[in-house]
Amino acid sequence: MAKLGGAAALFLALFLAIDPVTPAIILIVLLAALPASGLAPRALLTRAAPLALAAASIALFNMLFGDGGIAGGIAVGLRLLAIGVAGLLSLATIDPTDLADALIEHVGAPPRFAIGTLAAFRLLPIFAHEWQTIGLARRARGIDESSLGDRLRGFAERTLALLVGAIRRAARLATAMDARGFDSGLPRTCARPRALRAGDRAWLACAILLASGATAVSVALGTWRFVLGQ
Amino acid sequence: MIEHGERVLLLGPSGSGKSTLLAAMAGLLARSGAGEAEGTLQLDGTAGVVFQDPESQLVLARAGDDVAFGLENTGIPASEIWSRVDTALSAVGFPYGRDRSTAALSGGEKQRLAIAGALALRPNVLLLDEPTANLDPLGAQLVRGALRRVLANRTCVMVEHRIAEALDLIDRVVVIAAGGGVIADGTPERVFREQGTALAAAGIWVPGPPPVAPPRRGAPSNAIVVEARDLTFAYPGSTVSALTGVSVILRSGRTVALVGANGSGKSTLALLIGGLLRPSRGAVRDAGGADLARLRARALILRVGSVFQDPEHQFVTGRVVDELTIGPLRAGRAPLEARRLANDLLERMGLAALGAANPFTLSGGEKRRLSVATALATAPGALILDEPTFAQDRRTYGEILALLADFRDRGGALCFASHDPFLVDALADERLTLLAGRTQ
Numbered sequence: 001m002a003k004l005g006g007a008a009a010l011f012l013a014l015f016l017a018i019d020p021v022t023p024a025i026i027l028i029v030l031l032a033a034l035p036a037s038g039l040a041p042r043a044l045l046t047r048a049a050p051l052a053l054a055a056a057s058i059a060l061f062n063m064l065f066g067d068g069g070i071a072g073g074i075a076v077g078l079r080l081l082a083i084g085v086a087g088l089l090s091l092a093t094i095d096p097t098d099l100a101d102a103l104i105e106h107v108g109a110p111p112r113f114a115i116g117t118l119a120a121f122r123l124l125p126i127f128a129h130e131w132q133t134i135g136l137a138r139r140a141r142g143i144d145e146s147s148l149g150d151r152l153r154g155f156a157e158r159t160l161a162l163l164v165g166a167i168r169r170a171a172r173l174a175t176a177m178d179a180r181g182f183d184s185g186l187p188r189t190c191a192r193p194r195a196l197r198a199g200d201r202a203w204l205a206c207a208i209l210l211a212s213g214a215t216a217v218s219v220a221l222g223t224w225r226f227v228l229g230q
Numbered sequence: 231m232i233e234h235g236e237r238v239l240l241l242g243p244s245g246s247g248k249s250t251l252l253a254a255m256a257g258l259l260a261r262s263g264a265g266e267a268e269g270t271l272q273l274d275g276t277a278g279v280v281f282q283d284p285e286s287q288l289v290l291a292r293a294g295d296d297v298a299f300g301l302e303n304t305g306i307p308a309s310e311i312w313s314r315v316d317t318a319l320s321a322v323g324f325p326y327g328r329d330r331s332t333a334a335l336s337g338g339e340k341q342r343l344a345i346a347g348a349l350a351l352r353p354n355v356l357l358l359d360e361p362t363a364n365l366d367p368l369g370a371q372l373v374r375g376a377l378r379r380v381l382a383n384r385t386c387v388m389v390e391h392r393i394a395e396a397l398d399l400i401d402r403v404v405v406i407a408a409g410g411g412v413i414a415d416g417t418p419e420r421v422f423r424e425q426g427t428a429l430a431a432a433g434i435w436v437p438g439p440p441p442v443a444p445p446r447r448g449a450p451s452n453a454i455v456v457e458a459r460d461l462t463f464a465y466p467g468s469t470v471s472a473l474t475g476v477s478v479i480l481r482s483g484r485t486v487a488l489v490g491a492n493g494s495g496k497s498t499l500a501l502l503i504g505g506l507l508r509p510s511r512g513a514v515r516d517a518g519g520a521d522l523a524r525l526r527a528r529a530l531i532l533r534v535g536s537v538f539q540d541p542e543h544q545f546v547t548g549r550v551v552d553e554l555t556i557g558p559l560r561a562g563r564a565p566l567e568a569r570r571l572a573n574d575l576l577e578r579m580g581l582a583a584l585g586a587a588n589p590f591t592l593s594g595g596e597k598r599r600l601s602v603a604t605a606l607a608t609a610p611g612a613l614i615l616d617e618p619t620f621a622q623d624r625r626t627y628g629e630i631l632a633l634l635a636d637f638r639d640r641g642g643a644l645c646f647a648s649h650d651p652f653l654v655d656a657l658a659d660e661r662l663t664l665l666a667g668r669t670q
Contacts, residue, residue, distance in 0.1 A: 180300035
């Protein structure tokens with residue numbers, strides 16, 4: 001939960017400022033803090049590569065055609081990249097089970113919804129595999145998918161076939177969850193109680209500090225520009 | 231009436247309501263609210279349930295969390311949860327720690343975890359609905375090993391088709407008739423002595439040898455139908471090859487069995503031979519030298535028919551008879567001829583009464599026969615099947631065996647991937663053993 005809060009603080013700072021300095025500072029600090037996140041630099045690199053490409057192309061486009069010229073283009077690019085990296089870092093380090101726990105415990109989300117969603121997520125890779133298999137099986141039945149029309153109809157029929165299996169599987173999963181007393185009306189306990197721990201608080205504090213610090217430095221240098229303030 | 235400490239095997243033909251009875255004992259019927267109910271059922275304490283499909287009974291991403299799930303639901307204090315989780319995990323012999331990802335487990339390991347999840351709730355009775363039916367032999371062995379330890383002094387009711395495998399886990403057998411009602415009840419020895427033949431006829435796997443294949447008619451011509459040379463294949467996004475340098479020749483009137491452990495590449499090879507996947511190296515060609523992977527689907531189905539492990543994956547219409555006409559129609563046959571072919575096949579498969587039914591509503595055995603029939607409808611020279619007898623009852627097993635032998639005797643080239651040693655012994659002229667994507 002603290003991670004989401006921290007990311008929100010950074011997003012706010014990045015959204016409010018459209019100068020190059022604020023995002024540059026945030027980006028540098030985030031990259032410096034990378035080892036502490038436990039995320040391998042390579043993993044970040046592969047995930048951030050398309051993002052960096054998008055940011056660079058948008059920056060270039062803005063430099064050439066935007067009102068802000070070269071500086072404006074760089075600012076837009078940096079801003080996008082910083083938002084992306086902050087988002088990646090928080091998402092990549094959040095465990096879905098922990099998030100569901102936190103949503104139930106700290107935000108009061110109904111377990112029926114939070115745990116149900118988690119259980120459904122477990123089925124996604126299975127559905128991806130089934131989708132492939134259904135496609136191969138259609139070829140085995142003599143169905144070509146070469147023209148666009150074929151493909152569109154194929155897509156609809158594959159979706160239907162997948163849904164039939166998915167609904168049945170989901171019903172079985174729901175029965176299995178019932179059999180283990182899920183949503184039976186008894187008060188639920190949590191096996192992984194998580195008070196907002198010192199580490200979480202520190203994370204949140206650092207993020208807020210970074211967001212306000214970067215803004216403050218930029219204001220002090222006279223470079224800070226408000227999003228609506230042109 | 232089931233006493234404390236009794237371990238009961240519930241038997242009956244498909245559709246006799248074994249699973250429904252088990253669900254009733256688990257208290258799961260009242261909530262679904264469909265159908266009619268009569269009579270009462272009393273349970274002293276609580277029931278823990280283990281279902282058949284390992285993919286749809288685990289809830290959470292980490293093994294320990296999943297076992298804890300039921301304990302959280304029943305309001306066990308957090309301080310007590312983890313010691314109960316650890317006890318349950320060690321009772322089933324779960325080989326990994328609590329943090330093990332449930333997605334990384336094999337089918338047999340997932341079922342062990344599901345048993346631990348049921349045990350952690352300290353149920354008074356354990357209900358097992360075909361807990362090994364969806365597993366390969368190795369996985370089934372893992373689960374039976376776990377059950378042997380767990381059931382030592384517990385009350386248990388188990389539904390199972392393959393009795394020989396459950397026999398040393400139980401001490402009482404109850405047989406239900408197709409229309410409901412108990413036909414036999416007693417020790418396994420007595421029930422099988424008195425009811426063995428009737429049970430076998432009803433499709434139940436009684437102890438003893440499986441059905442045998444009909445004797446071969448005529449001599450095979452041995453003409454090459456499909457030739458796969460030096461196949462290498464890697465799935466998109468994977469750095470390891472699923473298959474490396476595998477060659478296989480299918481001949482008229484002969485049978486090749488693809489054998490090997492889960493993940494050894496059997497199913498991938500079956501898809502490649504069937505012309506459904508394109509190899510990254512090598513090629514699969516028919517007798518005329520055509521590359522199967524490059525053929526249009528409508529041309530492919532005249533040469534090779536493929537049958538998938540799950541029949542439902544290959545149903546593409548809403549009626550049984552349409553499933554059988556669609557292939558011939560696509561391959562260019564006249565509607566009347568396609569219709570005649572379909573009717574012939576329906577007759578031969580014992581599906582004549584079901585022509586207008588929706589394929590998804592058929593029983594497991596009927597679905598299996600229909601899926602084989604769809605591949606036969608275009609009279610291909612070769613038939614490739616993935617686990618054709620997997621999870622089938624004894625009757626369907628016998629029917630599939632006869633069907634495949636008949637295809638072979640009419641000059642078809644037969645190839646199947648299977649874990650089933652009986653099927654391999656009954657039909658294979660040649661065995662291709664795969665280990666990590668290579669031939670042995």
